[in-house]
């Protein structure tokens with residue numbers, strides 16, 4: 001890592017507005033650190049940071065883009081040119097990335113490439129067992145499977161299309177394998193930053209070490225954050241010369257100054273992890289693009305099976321009919337339910353009231369709340385396991401990943417029925433004499449299985465919250481009704 005930090009400093013990557021020291025590009029604003037519960041390797045504040053302060057800048061020369069690789073390697077450039085416009089920008093970047101990997105130590109990017117993860121957990125890497133662990137029966141779960149399969153089909157056909165070109169470039173057999181393509185795809189999917197001149201984005205050494213926090217997490221800005229913003233706004237208004245132009249209120253981007261700049265989006269104390277908001281994602285989308293999910297995701301959307309006529313009613317798109325992470329139905333779902341439960345001959349007259357989000361009558365509201373309770377309960381009952389079961393399974397999966405004696409853990413567990421198909425799927429015979437760690441291949445599968453269980457568990461938790469929320473509203477409204 002030290003060599004990488006030195007190399008990046010030589011390229012002009014710096015965590016301060018001034019030039020980096022020759023020995024490391026970090027140390028003045030951020031430092032590499034481990035955050036086991038929030039993304040693993042990440043960047044920590046090297047000192048107290050103000051909201052909007054510059055935390056990293058990387059000049060264009062330090063960005064790995066397909067344009068850059070092709071400028072340095074005319075053979076790839078002419079090969080790609082002869083396949084355009086059939087190749088997408090992502091396929092092109094993947095080919096460039098794999099070609100650099102194939103060069104080994106002679107690649108200009110060797111130090112960067114050698115610290116990339118050796119495997120990923122994005123949805124496209126899930127095998128059938130892991131995908132099924134998301135659980136099949138409801139609309140949302142079917143949707144998850146569908147997303148996973150669609151993603152994988154797309155990636156496979158991209159690979160098939162690009163294979164003749166890669167063969168023509170003399171790629172080593174290992175790099176021609178689908179496994180390598182998936183690895184490169186996941187690298188691009190989970191690590192690129194947006195740039196205006198290439199849809200595939202760029203890989204930014206050091207800049208891609210920032211872990212993620214959901215964007216509206218910082219809505220809860222503190223008084224200190226607000227002070228920082230006031231300070232910046234006042235300075236701007238007064239056009240004060242001491243205004244530090246490195247202060248910004250966004251996460252960052254590629255700027256006119258010909259470098260990528262990243263900013264602290266809130267105040268950080270020394271040692272705290274500095275996080276970026278890569279975008280607004282549900283947990284399924286995080287899993288699809290980045291291979292992780294959040295225990296508390298403010299942007300999560302939970303879908304329940306809805307009758308077709310309810311989905312079609314009004315002008316609300318199907319994807320706006322969901323349950324929020326706090327268990328409340330979305331505005332559109334609430335409105336759609338109010339319209340749906342209104343007798344047909346009254347719908348037109350009441351539509352103005354319904355579209356504005358107003359409650360129609362206590363009776364109507366009670367009907368839809370009770371309907372929601374019933375629907376959530378039915379959905380939960382259809383799922384093969386309960387939250388408690390999933391929670392316990394998660395604890396065991398976590399233990400197994402860290403245990404040096406898997407057989408002891410297994411013997412103590414009540415999950416034999418769950419593990420038999422897992423070992424069968426992997427063609428692995430659990431020998432009672434194995435008092436050691438599981439093979440790496442199985443440990444990785446356990447990790448993905450764990451993500452699937454975490455996802456379905458969050459789904460069930462939100463349904464449960466919805467039941468509690470609706471029941472408490474039913475209680476309140478019934479009291480009101482009785483008082484009238």
Ligand SMILES: C[S@@+](CC[C@H](N)C(=O)[O-])C[C@H]1O[C@@H](n2cnc3c(N)ncnc32)[C@H](O)[C@@H]1O
Nearest residue numbers: 038039040041190191208209210211212290292
């Ligand atoms: C841009 S990289 C961040 C650096 C990465 N941790 C590393 O060691 O290279 C993005 C990846 O980090 C992990 N990650 C980022 N934020 C996370 C979070 N809040 N929780 C869990 N994993 C996270 C995911 O694996 C994601 O695909």
